[in-house]
Amino acid sequence: MSDYDFEFRYKAFGFNIASNFLLEGLLPAEGPPEVYIQEGKVPVEVPGPQDSHAYTVLEGDGFAFRVKDIGTFLVLGGTHIIAEKNESCEPEAHVLFILGTCMGVLLMQRGLLPVHGSALALEDKHIIITGQSGAGKSTLAAALNRRGCSFLADDIAALQEDEKGESWIVPSFPRQKLWRDTAEKIFGSVNSLNRIPGVRDKYHVQMDGEFIKAPKRLDALFELTTHSGSEVAVSEIKGPEKLMVILRNIYRPEIIEFMGKQKEHFMRCSRLASSLPVFHIERPESGFTVDEQIKGIIHSLKQLYHHNN
Template identity: 80%
Template sequence: MSFPDFRFRYKAFGLNIASNFLLEGLLPADGEPEVYIKEGKVPVDLPGPPDSYGYTLVGTDGFAFRVKDIGTFLVTDGIQIIAERSEGCEPGAHVLFILGTCMGVLLFQRGLLPVHGGALALEGKHIIVTGHSGAGKSTLTAALTKRGCAFLADDIAALQENESGEPWIVPSFPRQKLWRDTAEQIYGSVDSLDRIPGIRDKYHVSMDGGFIEVPQRLDALFELSTHPGSEVIVSEVKGPEKLMVILRNIYRSEFIELMGKQGEHFMRCSALAAAIRVFHIERPENGFTVDEQIKGIIHKLNGIL
């Protein structure tokens, strides 16, 4: 791979990255580049109007997509990301998609399994907190890190098997994204936080000093959801439902069929279900019950050898 002016070097998701523009919040690289990120023209014609969302396969292992008012992106061979900003896109707003959707696709291409959730250390174990949008996973993980839990990943917890087939969490980068209301609940104010470009009320929280920089074995996955009751209920998921929990919480899982990776993906998720403990957290729809959720998680983790 040869592109000019790749003077910025970073590390994220276990990969050394070279970029021709600034990517704030990532760690410095510790080796030769494995991934190249470039701002430039995307040489792909996507279907649909230019001001709409669209995506397409490119060649045998490439994926391009367009986000309205943000830009067009191309991810190829697990090696290269090209980002072309739209006119009027707020400076830096496209980075959210580079480190989100683009990285999710690139991880798939490189054979890693991206789970949609936060990863951290608690009670000597390493866990992923997942759940549908609005379930409260960011609030829960922010509360845990505020209490001193070390952090591995925010929105994408990338998994890679070792030689024995055990799932290991690959650290992403030391930043978490929080909506204003969640940040105010956990930190009291957003005055010291940086607003994420392109999103009015979402902010970056730095995890410097509390970030785990080396892969850790995944012990358990906790899926968070809401219910109309008044209590927090934490229960273990067993049998075929374990696999269903994992399948529905894969990051950008809608791309798997398009990329032709259904069979490989199903086998990897099945192996993951067999290797870890899976739990379901049901929290009340109303009220702030983070303390009760954390107590329930700790109780379950103490039962894992």
């Protein structure tokens, strides 16, 4: 295929993308394409029955995987994504996997570190909010979005290392995904939101705050967890546990193992842990405490800023 076959041009995660189909929610490109995304036949055999989840690793930095009822995907050399839809795939449901798992693999192939979390600006600092599924990171990020905080990323915060070893957050695209219950807590209802195809009860939310289009240096990472207490507690993590927090909040970490990149990945995370302030936010298991969580983050950032000056 020539560049003429890729009529749509976008920018995400710091690179220009050419696509042969529409990808809603991405920003327009600013230069020649570096990554190509296409719908078409995946020229790779993924093992196992067609109705099963499976993956295969290819020579030359390739990764192919199949998602039941959605399709088969190939990510090659940090430059190409090919998506082959199943006949039973709901219209546009495969896009979630292109902008999710495929993009995570592509980032790894291009040497960026994908953290599973939201990246945003608060108190003139640029932070990532992460945490295990169900911890409430999307709710907290959505509340900050509603307050007008500027965002860099929603689900995948991609980090690029500069020559000094500092990590920069690369902007993704100005969209947030929320489950129905979270969306109802934040917005009152989902009537004005668009449901994401292929996922029950998940919706797209436009950013209320400005979307930051230039990379920003990462100033701190906050991991959200739940506890049995009744108060929100924010505490700075020191020592080896910082590395553990980073390692457990990488986007699709199992793929790093499949691709045989464990050693370089561990070293990259170690360098990040050695210089990055990392905090725990512990919230009560029940109740709606986002206001207290935000106060705790702001207090921690102010202390950190004051201490460093």
